[in-house]
Amino acid sequence: MSIQRLFIANRGEIAVRIVRAAKSLGIHTIQAHSEADADMLAVRMADEAVCIGPAQAAKSYLDVDAVVQAAKEAGADAVHPGYGFLAESPKFARAIEDAGMIFVGPSADTIQSMGDKVSARQVADTAGVPVVPGSDGRVDDMDEAARIAERIGYPVMIKASAGGGGRGIRIAETADELAKFAPQARQEAQAAFGDGGIYIEKVIREPRHIEVQIMGDGKRAVHCFERECSLQRRRQKVWEEAPAFKLPEATRQAMCNAAVDLAEAVEYRGAGTVEYLYDAKADKFYFIEMNTRIQVEHPVTEMITGLDLVALMIRVAGGEALPVTQDDIKLNGHAIEVRLNAEDPLKKFMPFPGVVGKLDLPESDGIRVDHFLYEGYQIPPFYDSLIGKLIVHADTREAAIEKMAGALDTIEIGGLKTTIPLHKALAQSADVRAGRIHTQWLEPWLDAGNLEGQTGGAS
Amino acid sequence: MADIQSPVPGTFYQKPSPEDAPFKTDGDAVKTGDTIGLVEVMKSFIEVLAEADGTFGGYSADNEAAVSAGDVLATLK
Numbered sequence: 001m002s003i004q005r006l007f008i009a010n011r012g013e014i015a016v017r018i019v020r021a022a023k024s025l026g027i028h029t030i031q032a033h034s035e036a037d038a039d040m041l042a043v044r045m046a047d048e049a050v051c052i053g054p055a056q057a058a059k060s061y062l063d064v065d066a067v068v069q070a071a072k073e074a075g076a077d078a079v080h081p082g083y084g085f086l087a088e089s090p091k092f093a094r095a096i097e098d099a100g101m102i103f104v105g106p107s108a109d110t111i112q113s114m115g116d117k118v119s120a121r122q123v124a125d126t127a128g129v130p131v132v133p134g135s136d137g138r139v140d141d142m143d144e145a146a147r148i149a150e151r152i153g154y155p156v157m158i159k160a161s162a163g164g165g166g167r168g169i170r171i172a173e174t175a176d177e178l179a180k181f182a183p184q185a186r187q188e189a190q191a192a193f194g195d196g197g198i199y200i201e202k203v204i205r206e207p208r209h210i211e212v213q214i215m216g217d218g219k220r221a222v223h224c225f226e227r228e229c230s231l232q233r234r235r236q237k238v239w240e241e242a243p244a245f246k247l248p249e250a251t252r253q254a255m256c257n258a259a260v261d262l263a264e265a266v267e268y269r270g271a272g273t274v275e276y277l278y279d280a281k282a283d284k285f286y287f288i289e290m291n292t293r294i295q296v297e298h299p300v301t302e303m304i305t306g307l308d309l310v311a312l313m314i315r316v317a318g319g320e321a322l323p324v325t326q327d328d329i330k331l332n333g334h335a336i337e338v339r340l341n342a343e344d345p346l347k348k349f350m351p352f353p354g355v356v357g358k359l360d361l362p363e364s365d366g367i368r369v370d371h372f373l374y375e376g377y378q379i380p381p382f383y384d385s386l387i388g389k390l391i392v393h394a395d396t397r398e399a400a401i402e403k404m405a406g407a408l409d410t411i412e413i414g415g416l417k418t419t420i421p422l423h424k425a426l427a428q429s430a431d432v433r434a435g436r437i438h439t440q441w442l443e444p445w446l447d448a449g450n451l452e453g454q455t456g457g458a459s
Numbered sequence: 460m461a462d463i464q465s466p467v468p469g470t471f472y473q474k475p476s477p478e479d480a481p482f483k484t485d486g487d488a489v490k491t492g493d494t495i496g497l498v499e500v501m502k503s504f505i506e507v508l509a510e511a512d513g514t515f516g517g518y519s520a521d522n523e524a525a526v527s528a529g530d531v532l533a534t535l536k
Contacts, residue, residue: 342501353467353501
């Protein structure tokens with residue numbers, strides 16, 4: 001292991017997670033923090049802590065020069081970016097390497113090629129991974145756009161090739177709508193991302209979001225099975241499972257193998273995720289993007305495989321070959337994670353950055369809570385609202401849902417409003433229990449008032 | 460004089476976006492329900508609304524300042 005001193009360039013629960021994994025490997029940890037995060041849990045747990053700037057993320061966690069400088073001055077030999085912030089910035093990965101340190105993740109070139117949706121799609125296509133039918137790359141000629149739409153069939157989605165987060169997306173049901181919306185999408189993409197490139201894709205009705213966890217050492221890659229992340233609100237995942245439910249075994253194998261092929265095609269190093277849309281009616285899956293980092297929902301994969309993904313990514317970053325082969329990785333039982341956000345689900349998910357009161361977390365066999373809370377901790381208002389994750393593991397999906405419902409009843413996080421009432425209602429939902437869900441299911445369910453009805457409206 | 464307080468903790472913005480002018484300037488007429496600023500809390504933007512009619516007396520909190528719930532953001536004359 002060439003990594004002796006690991007600099008953690010992130011905050012919150014993932015920073016705690018990384019400190020734990022690094023300590024299990026005997027690595028000295030240096031935790032970065034903003035002025036607003038001086039008393040966060042990872043700072044208390046790490047061997048050292050360094051302030052990298054003011055509360056605003058743009059002036060601290062997102063400031064490439066400040067982070068690289070701080071890591072160098074701390075004598076770090078490697079930097080773990082966590083997720084979010086600079087985790088998928090090729091500029092950051094390159095700056096770390098130029099400064100003579102190891103970036104815990106794939107190469108800057110891999111991040112870059114996967115970061116642009118058009119080039120990612122081309123790489124996937126070349127590696128033999130099915131992609132959503134659409135334009136081969138960006139379309140600048142509107143007649144060409146119309147011909148492609150005619151060929152793949154309406155409705156079609158018009159997307160910006162740069163950016164993300166759903167901006168610049170239009171759906172055209174007819175040729176007339178395409179003629180109207182495509183120029184709008186170009187304008188919006190130009191304004192938002194400084195690049196008016198668009199591409200066109202077939203619309204998959206009621207898609208499920210299924211993603212495959214892969215791990216590579218730069219030469220060889222393995223998959224750690226898939227996760228089902230179809231319960232989403234505003235394109236944010238709220239409840240994640242492993243494995244996906246009611247997925248034909250041949251489809252699972254094909255999805256997982258395609259993900260490994262893609263990872264090996266880009267000489268992937270570290271933990272990554274290949275995301276697919278799954279059309280359950282047609283039993284077809286399509287590549288949408290690759291995330292070149294550890295993800296929020298990685299614990300469900302850890303629960304069903306027994307692997308420590310964060311420790312593995314640190315080991316391969318340090319130059320080790322993958323210590324596991326595909327045959328070593330077995331799927332065991334079913335795991336579910338729910339995201340605990342400091343938000344009031346009964347008041348349109350209004351953020352609630354309060355002071356943590358009494359804390360009672362039901363951690364025992366098959367129940368895990370990843371978090372950064374302690375009693376008396378003031379949740380800062382400057383960052384996202386994720387305060388932790390509750391993960392359960394059981395033999396079957398039904399048993400896991402029961403275990404989740406039980407854990408949600410006993411967990412206590414005083415002083416805050418959290419999304420626990422949402423998860424309690426989801427655990428009781430007949431659609432969730434039967435697996436009759438897709439990425440467009442949750443928001444109409446919320447709009448129909450299901451949450452209010454199930455969380456004490458009668459009392 | 461009436462104070463307009465922050466409803467939540469977070470980062471205060473006097474403008475709808477960095478390129479725009481502030482929501483109000485000194486001497487502007489203010490009606491109940493007018494937006495006088497935004498507070499960013501956990502990546503959400505909450506509008507700060509005037510709760511009374513009056514004349515704008517100026518911002519008390521700097522643009523992009525970190526504020527607590529209840530901090531005075533602006534005053535009305």
